[in-house]
Amino acid sequence: MQFINDFLSGQWNWIVGMLPEAAKPYAMPGLVIFIVLNVTLGACSYLILLERKLSAWMQDRLGPNRVGPMGLLQPVADMLKLLLKEDVIPGHVNKFLFVLAPGISVFTTFLAFAVVPFGPVPKGLTAGDGQFPFIIAPGIDLGVVFIFAIGSLAVYGIILGGWASNNKYSALGCLRASAQVVSYEIPLGMSVVGLALLCGTMSIEKILLFQAERGIYGWNIWYQPLACVIFFIAAMAEAQRLPFDLAECEQELIGGWHTEYSAMKWGLFFLAEYTHVITISFLTSILFFGGWHLPFIAETTSNYSGVWMVKVGVLLAKVSVFIVVIQMLRWTIPRFRFDQLMSLAWLCLIPLAMVNIVMVMVVKQFELNEWWLLPGSAAIFLAAGLMGTQSTKPFARRVAAPIETPGHGGHGHAHAH
Amino acid sequence: MAINAKDVEWVEETPMNFWEATYLPAVFDGLLTTGAHVANNRTVTEQYPEQQPKLPTHYRGVHRLNRDDKGRVKCVACMMCATACPAHCIEIVAQDAPKDDPHWADRDKFPKSFVIDELKCIYCGMCEEACPVDSIELTHIYDLVGLTRQEMMFDKEKLLSVFDQTKDSGIDPIRTHKGKLGHASDFTDLHTLGPATTVRADDRSAKAVSSGVISN
Incomplete structure (x- = not known):
């Protein structure tokens, strides 16, 4: 392990030494951005293959298996197809916004990745001290807020694309997307407020370190399981993944906002969606499941050579678990109806997230044992379930037969059922 | 016109029990089902070009024109198939059988030209049912391709060659009475x-x- 470390740093010092003095501070961020961009793009294309394979296995099919051994070169073929296809810009669209929209989608989702640590971020890191930072923008104290701010900008790509397409289905799709993102921003943000209170920081690296220093029982999942569920659901809705993909909705909206898009512009939208999936998987595993921390193997105190590789591996393993879960959910749960989507956000997730914050506040204020949060979360969850069983007002969500009023004949039959 | 309130039947949703109302058990249940398929998947996919499908005996594919025992086209140019065809894809030009030719001694008419537009055809099999002499039949050939529309207009020679090609294939035997119309x-x-x-x-x-x- 040590020789790999030495070899890599030796090579890097040689490369940096060749650069002019003015370029040296930008060398390390440039390297990180280069690695993140390329790994993410490659991962996206193979995630599409994985998704196609998973869906095939779930439906007792084979999936793509013609290009390369076991279809492993399928992403290459897909990418070639997307690049070489005719890029149609219909005559009735607003050309400027139409071309701009996919760019905004990709740009914002990649921008959100800037504050996500993908390995053990060294403590007290400053720009230009030559250590590999494992994060594009180290030391941002508002990391969580930054991600949510940028993540909600991604919907601009969808709205612009749908609007510029000048097409009924696209317009419906982008209207749905905007309503959906506005609704799910709130539970997404509120579910993380509890974490910020608990860890005393909004920086994603510090939240990770906070958990890692306390060991496996310091993982936030023990104290905020409800927030984890809310965060995961809301993040999936934010990323427009099934069962929340009402904005594309092939069956009713023929693809929704990207109906008019073809070739690589369409591909960019999908690139953005998959990058979003990667980002929310990273966030879930960092915020709630201890990031790169794993007992005995990757602790804060473990300092055998090459530990960074193990830590990166642990984090990536956790992330891939969540990616697979998200992909499996896509092929398991049918799509929500739009009113169900809205009532889930406003009547279920937002109140739950609010009660969860209050619970964390109470525990912090009265300095109770933090372990009370675990049964507390379970109690809130079960209470919400109990309320769901009540069909009486104010929890009734289903439409009932009109109540017969005297002097309003003809409704008697309807009431008999 | 608005629906009469009398005709509206209100169906109440069944109330959810406790675990259904929490939703998560149902999600895990679904994940178990799909996960079980991933872990233990029994593929039903047919690897098409390498693996040919086993078609049912009543499959309706490309047409053929049968030959009689003397090798002549069995069709008597009665136009029944062209009349029955709902897609109007059969064009027949009839011709009198040459009276002095002993080869055609027992025949009055035969098709001078017999063209089926395979692109227009909906493969319903009505022509087969209409034919009084069991001349036109649908075979099991399903992989029909062509580069031009003209190529897909099957004329008499081509339809007869389909008969020659399929009569010994086993799945498309000569089903009619030999020696009779x-x-x-x-x-x-x-x-x-x-x-x-x-x-x-x-x-x-x-x-x-x-x-x-x-x-x-």
Whole structure:
């Protein structure tokens, strides 16, 4: 392990030494951005293959298996197809916004990745001290807020694309997307407020370190399981993944906002969606499941050579678990109806997230044992379930037969059922 | 017109029990089902070009024109298939059988040209049912391709070659009575109101007991 470390740093010092003095501070961020961009793009294309394979296995099919051994070169073929296809810009669209929209989608989702640590971020890191930072923008104290701010900008790509397409289905799709993102921003943000209170920081690296220093029982999942569920659901809705993909909705909206898009512009939208999936998987595993921390193997105190590789591996393993879960959910749960989507956000997730914050506040204020949060979360969850069983007002969500009023004949039959 | 309130039947959703109302058990249940398929997947996919499908015996594919025992086209150019065809994809030009040729001695008419537009055809099999002499039949050939529309207009020669190609394949045997025109010609006591089409005076069917029906 040590020789790999030495070899890599030796090579890097040689490369940096060749650069002019003015370029040296930008060398390390440039390297990180280069690695993140390329790994993410490659991962996206193979995630599409994985998704196609998973869906095939779930439906007792084979999936793509013609290009390369076991279809492993399928992403290459897909990418070639997307690049070489005719890029149609219909005559009735607003050309400027139409071309701009996919760019905004990709740009914002990649921008959100800037504050996500993908390995053990060294403590007290400053720009230009030559250590590999494992994060594009180290030391941002508002990391969580930054991600949510940028993540909600991604919907601009969808709205612009749908609007510029000048097409009924696209317009419906982008209207749905905007309503959906506005609704799910709130539970997404509120579910993380509890974490910020608990860890005393909004920086994603510090939240990770906070958990890692306390060991496996310091993982936030023990104290905020409800927030984890809310965060995961809301993040999936934010990323427009099934069962929340009402904005594309092939069956009713023929693809929704990207109906008019073809070739690589369409591909960019999908690139953005998959990058979003990667980002929310990273966030879930960092915020709630201890990031790169794993007992005995990757602790804060473990300092055998090459530990960074193990830590990166642990984090990536956790992330891939969540990616697979998200992909499996896509092929398991049918799509929500739009009113169900809205009532889930406003009547279920937002109140739950609010009660969860209050619970964390109470525990912090009265300095109770933090372990009370675990049964507390379970109690809130079960209470919400109990309320769901009540069909009486104010929890009734289903439409009932009109109540017969005297002097309003003809409704008697309807009431008999 | 608005729906009468009397006709509206209100169906109440069944109330959810406790675990259903929490939703998560149902999600895990679904994940178990799909996960079980991933872990233990029994593929039902047919690897098509390498693995040919086993078609049912009643499969309706490309048409063929059958030959009789003398190798002539069995079709008598009666136009029944063209009339029955809902897609109007059959074009037949009839010709009188040469009287002095011993090869055609027992025949009155045969198709001079017989063209089926395979692109228009909906493969319903009505022509097969309409044919009184079991001449036109649908085979099991399903992988029909062509580079031009003209290529997909199957003429008499091509349809006869489809017969030559499929008659020994096993799945498309010659189903009709050998040496006869078919059971349709066996009817001698079929009384019709009159000939469906104008019958030429020297046609055998004109001299038959019941007009329009051939008796040997």
